[in-house]
Amino acid sequence: xEMKISNAAAVSMEWRQKKxxxxxxxxIIEGIIRLGGLSSIVLILAILFFILxxxxxxxxxxxxxxxxxxxxxxNPASVVKIRYGILALLVGTLLVTIISMLxxxxxxxxxxxxxxxxxxxxxxEIYKILIEFLAAIPSVVWGFIAxxxxxxxxxxxxxxxxxxxxxxxSIILALMSLPLIVSVGEDALRAVPETYREAAEAMGATxxxxxxxxxxxxxxxxxxxxxxxxxxxxxxxxxxVLMATGHSIQIPxxxxxxxxxxxxxxxxxxxxxxKGGEHYQxxxxxxxxxxxxxxxxxxxxxxxIRGRRK
Amino acid sequence: xxxxxxxxxxxxxxxxxxxxxLSTITFFLFLPALIIIFWLFIKGxxxxxxxxxxxxxxxxxxxxxxxxxxxxxxxxxxxxxIVSCPLGVLAAIYLSEYAPDNKMTRLIRLAILNLAGVxxxxxxxxxxxAFVLFMNMGTSILAASFTLAVMNLPVIITSTLESLKAVxxxxxxxxxxxxxxxxxxxxxxxxxxSYPGILxxxxxxxxxxxxxxxxILFTGVAFYLPFLPQSVFDQCMALSMHLFTISTQVVxxxxxxxxxxxxxxxxxxxxxxxxxxxxxxxxxxKRKW
Numbered sequence: 001x002e003m004k005i006s007n008a009a010a011v012s013m014e015w016r017q018k019k020x021x022x023x024x025x026x027x028i029i030e031g032i033i034r035l036g037g038l039s040s041i042v043l044i045l046a047i048l049f050f051i052l053x054x055x056x057x058x059x060x061x062x063x064x065x066x067x068x069x070x071x072x073x074x075n076p077a078s079v080v081k082i083r084y085g086i087l088a089l090l091v092g093t094l095l096v097t098i099i100s101m102l103x104x105x106x107x108x109x110x111x112x113x114x115x116x117x118x119x120x121x122x123x124x125e126i127y128k129i130l131i132e133f134l135a136a137i138p139s140v141v142w143g144f145i146a147x148x149x150x151x152x153x154x155x156x157x158x159x160x161x162x163x164x165x166x167x168x169x170s171i172i173l174a175l176m177s178l179p180l181i182v183s184v185g186e187d188a189l190r191a192v193p194e195t196y197r198e199a200a201e202a203m204g205a206t207x208x209x210x211x212x213x214x215x216x217x218x219x220x221x222x223x224x225x226x227x228x229x230x231x232x233x234x235x236x237x238x239x240x241v242l243m244a245t246g247h248s249i250q251i252p253x254x255x256x257x258x259x260x261x262x263x264x265x266x267x268x269x270x271x272x273x274x275k276g277g278e279h280y281q282x283x284x285x286x287x288x289x290x291x292x293x294x295x296x297x298x299x300x301x302x303x304x305i306r307g308r309r310k
Numbered sequence: 311x312x313x314x315x316x317x318x319x320x321x322x323x324x325x326x327x328x329x330x331x332l333s334t335i336t337f338f339l340f341l342p343a344l345i346i347i348f349w350l351f352i353k354g355x356x357x358x359x360x361x362x363x364x365x366x367x368x369x370x371x372x373x374x375x376x377x378x379x380x381x382x383x384x385x386x387x388x389x390x391x392i393v394s395c396p397l398g399v400l401a402a403i404y405l406s407e408y409a410p411d412n413k414m415t416r417l418i419r420l421a422i423l424n425l426a427g428v429x430x431x432x433x434x435x436x437x438x439x440a441f442v443l444f445m446n447m448g449t450s451i452l453a454a455s456f457t458l459a460v461m462n463l464p465v466i467i468t469s470t471l472e473s474l475k476a477v478x479x480x481x482x483x484x485x486x487x488x489x490x491x492x493x494x495x496x497x498x499x500x501x502x503x504s505y506p507g508i509l510x511x512x513x514x515x516x517x518x519x520x521x522x523x524x525x526i527l528f529t530g531v532a533f534y535l536p537f538l539p540q541s542v543f544d545q546c547m548a549l550s551m552h553l554f555t556i557s558t559q560v561v562x563x564x565x566x567x568x569x570x571x572x573x574x575x576x577x578x579x580x581x582x583x584x585x586x587x588x589x590x591x592x593x594x595x596k597r598k599w
Contacts (some may be wrong), residue, residue: 022491030408033403033404033407036396036400036403037401037405037409037418038418039400039401040401040421040422040425040463040464043421043425044421044424046440047425047432047436047460050435051432054435054438054439110331113332114332114336115336118329132583132587133343133580134340136518136580137343138520138522138550138575139430139521139523140554140575141521141575144572145346147558148568182339207329229427232427236427236428236432237429238431238523239523239554243557243558263524266431267434267524275443283435284439287435291428294429294432295424297427298423298424299420299424302420
């Protein structure tokens, strides 16, 4: 009934708007609002355009698909032979992302289950504020923590010469993406209708059974989206990874070896490469790869979340 | 007498164990955060003083204070918020009050989502290509702030949209029924009722931009400048960048310096965020619907 009334109100409103002529000032302001609405589309296209624009000469001339994606040699400043192969960087990015997610996803989802299902409302508020604070710690501070805290810890515990390596970066990334995974995961669990829980409880299910047999399947896509958003975060993280990975271009053979990621390479080298030069354009080409990777991850996460709502 | 069967008791015990396990995991996930902040505080506290906050760095950044970096961060954050706030609020008003349910709106939502997910270093590349080079701003405060503004836009849109949607539909209907136009309704009914939410979102985005490093790296921030910025076309130093510089690029910095810098940065962000949290709680209790 209420729905009908609000529809009627909206319809009569539309009708009145069409009938009466709006003053020009109102039209202008509404035009500005409409333009503002388009801003995000314009910006995302502009980002793509400018990255393409700066990397275009490189992609057209020097770009060799096979070398770019399958060579581990990244020697932009070499005197002998300049090579642009991002395989080692790509592997570095994927390694730290995967390892950090192996740590963060199970823990984060367990945490989301606890906060959403087992926690008292008071503790939930406290945890939520803590999550916000954790999410607010900037990446450069995480990088600093990686150097000053995790680095000596790894050296002491595992008895290795350097603590700035893949493991360090993965730990930092896991800590960084936890708040996001927990809060999105918790949202997904909260979105499961209360009646599901009540029905299960009425049949004598314990909370454990409700969590694993009812909530997990019901919130599956939302939880997967939480994990994917964590992946997106880890993939694109720059400063913390730049400071934690140890910065050497190679495919690491163990998690105790240093490596380098796509993002860190851009951050480290863009300042030194002359503007408009080949190296500079190659770095923009890496940016393009990153843009596409994050695009795919984000679209999939959105698809999963939408799928849940249908 | 009626007693639960052993099967049910087992179940009960298992459930308790499960709940305990989860609570332990959660507790230990948040423990590191608290330890880290505590530890930064202990290590950085000795170097904190008024002269550390108010002096210029000297002797190749191994002595002196961090005053110019605080000034720079302040400039960057203020200008970026001035740029992104109107744009973000307009976009949110469009999405909440005007946008029809069609493909275009779906595209806009996707664009916002992706804008929020683009890695910060890609934003830096964009800022370099678009603001520094194409618009000829040079590496300047203006270019860096614009880059930050683009990064913040999706955050501001999302938080504003949420607070606009929280205004009950009946408020709008009441306004329409007394003859207010759509725009008047937005101006006099919807916006005043959602100011608190919009404000909270803005304060959160201030905290976010204060800590951002990668996006301003090539667009307007210098490692070291002997003078304060005179206009928005100058470069500046920034707190976050300074922390990166003295902890990785400069040798011979006394150990407490980077700790103190990190502490100042974290305290700055946490206090800004606390303001947002307090604002939110305050307005939530005051809300009339």
